[in-house]
Structure formats: C-alpha cells, structure tokens
Amino acid sequence: MGVEKVKNIESTLLSDNYYILNKVTFDYMMKSGVWVNQMREVYDRGDGAGILLYNREKKTVILTKQFRMPTYLNDNKDGMLVEIAAGMLDKDNPEACIIRETGEETGYCLKKVKKIYEAYSSPGVMTEKMHFFIGEYTDAMKVGEGGGLDSEAEDIEVLEMPFEKAIDMLNNGEIVDTRTIVLLQYAIIHKLLD
Numbered sequence: 001m002g003v004e005k006v007k008n009i010e011s012t013l014l015s016d017n018y019y020i021l022n023k024v025t026f027d028y029m030m031k032s033g034v035w036v037n038q039m040r041e042v043y044d045r046g047d048g049a050g051i052l053l054y055n056r057e058k059k060t061v062i063l064t065k066q067f068r069m070p071t072y073l074n075d076n077k078d079g080m081l082v083e084i085a086a087g088m089l090d091k092d093n094p095e096a097c098i099i100r101e102t103g104e105e106t107g108y109c110l111k112k113v114k115k116i117y118e119a120y121s122s123p124g125v126m127t128e129k130m131h132f133f134i135g136e137y138t139d140a141m142k143v144g145e146g147g148g149l150d151s152e153a154e155d156i157e158v159l160e161m162p163f164e165k166a167i168d169m170l171n172n173g174e175i176v177d178t179r180t181i182v183l184l185q186y187a188i189i190h191k192l193l194d
C-alpha cells in the first residue's frame with residue numbers, strides 16, 4: 001500500500017429528496033506532498049446495470065427509447081433517448097437486476113447473460129458503477145410487451161432493429177447515450193453479429 005492520500009472525510013447531506021446528494025469535504029495530498037482541502041458534491045443513486053440484447057441469426061439488436069428529462073434540459077430536442085435496456089440495482093445483484101429489467105422494459109425473458117465490463121458512469125459527480133452485460137435473445141423468449149412499470153410511470157418503446165441500423169445511428173449521432181455507445185462498440189470489436 002502506498003501513502004494514504006486522503007483524510008478527514010466529512011459528508012453533509014444536501015438532499016435526500018429521492019436519491020442522496022452529499023457535500024463531501026476532505027484533505028487530499030497533491031503529488032508535491034502538499035495537503036489541500038477540497039469539496040465535492042457527490043450524488044449517490046446506487047449502482048446500475050445495462051445490456052445489449054442481440055440475435056446472431058437475425059442480426060438484430062433490441063434497444064429502448066424513452067424520455068430523459070436531464071437530456072431535454074441539455075440540448076436533446078424532444079428529450080427522447082435511444083438506449084440499451086438498463087436499470088438500477090435496487091437490492092439485486094447485477095445479473096438478477098439486468099434479467100429483471102430486461103423483462104420489464106423489453107418483454108424478453110432471458111436465462112443467460114454475460115457480464116463484460118464494470119465501469120463508473122460519471123466519476124466526477126456520481127458514485128454509480130455500471131455493470132455492462134450482453135445477452136442473446138430469440139423470438140421465443142418474448143413473453144410480454146415490455147414498456148416498463150406502470151407503477152413508476154415508465155413509458156418505454158421497444159426497438160428491435162438490424163445491427164447495421166444501430167451502427168448507422170451510432171455513426172450519425174442519433175445514439176447519444178454513452179452506455180449504449182460502449183456496448184455497440186463492444187459488439188463491433190468482438191464481431192458479435194458477424
């Protein structure tokens with residue numbers, strides 16, 4: 001273990017209205033060895049999981065489309081975002097979470113998924129770690145309509161499309177969600193649908 005670079009961490013709650021926003025102050029030792037006092041606002045919504053659903057035979061993928069208010073407030077005209085199926089872990093483990101969310105959001109009941117990455121979503125601001133999965137689907141796995149939970153007023157459109165079309169949307173700027181970009185690029189790099 002190297003020399004400890006952080007000490008005197010103190011958190012003050014700014015909001016627990018829905019998730020948790022803390023003001024965190026701490027002393028941090030710079031490369032020069034000098035200690036500085038710093039403050040960061042840190043948003044804690046727990047961790048999340050997302051999945052690229054793909055069908056090797058049909059050469060298709062399933063994505064979702066939904067309204068995302070934060071993007072509407074920042075340059076996304078109608079606020080609609082094309083994304084992988086994804087959700088927050090709540091108290092599930094990542095694998096159970098993504099299987100549940102896939103069912104709720106897309107209507108497909110997966111038995112097997114493969115974890116490929118674990119990565120921080122927005123490390124300067126959020127504690128959230130995202131668990132990335134891929135999963136093969138077939139038409140026989142469709143057991144419901146998807147669309148999200150009415151109880152949470154989710155209004156999710158399910159988009160099944162040729163992989164080629166998803167790549168076009170990636171390249172022409174129609175797909176602007178980082179997690180979705182990561183998984184589509186993974187599929188290209190690893191030739192998942194060749």
Ligand SMILES: Nc1nc2c(ncn2[C@@H]2O[C@H](COP(=O)(O)OP(=O)(O)O[C@H]3O[C@H](CO)[C@@H](O)[C@H](O)[C@@H]3O)[C@@H](O)[C@H]2O)c(=O)[nH]1
Pocket residue numbers: 018019047048049050086087088089101121128130152153154
């Ligand atoms: N009332 C209320 N509801 C909220 C609030 N924030 C989120 N919700 C609701 O909480 C539910 C969360 O749905 P999930 O499917 O579990 O999560 P998600 O919003 O799809 O999040 C996924 O994508 C995020 C990135 O866009 C990820 O940050 C997250 O980890 C996850 O992968 C949604 O119905 C959403 O509308 C809030 O402040 N107030």
Ligand SMILES: [Mg+2]
Pocket residue numbers: 085086087088101105
């Ligand atoms: Mg979701």
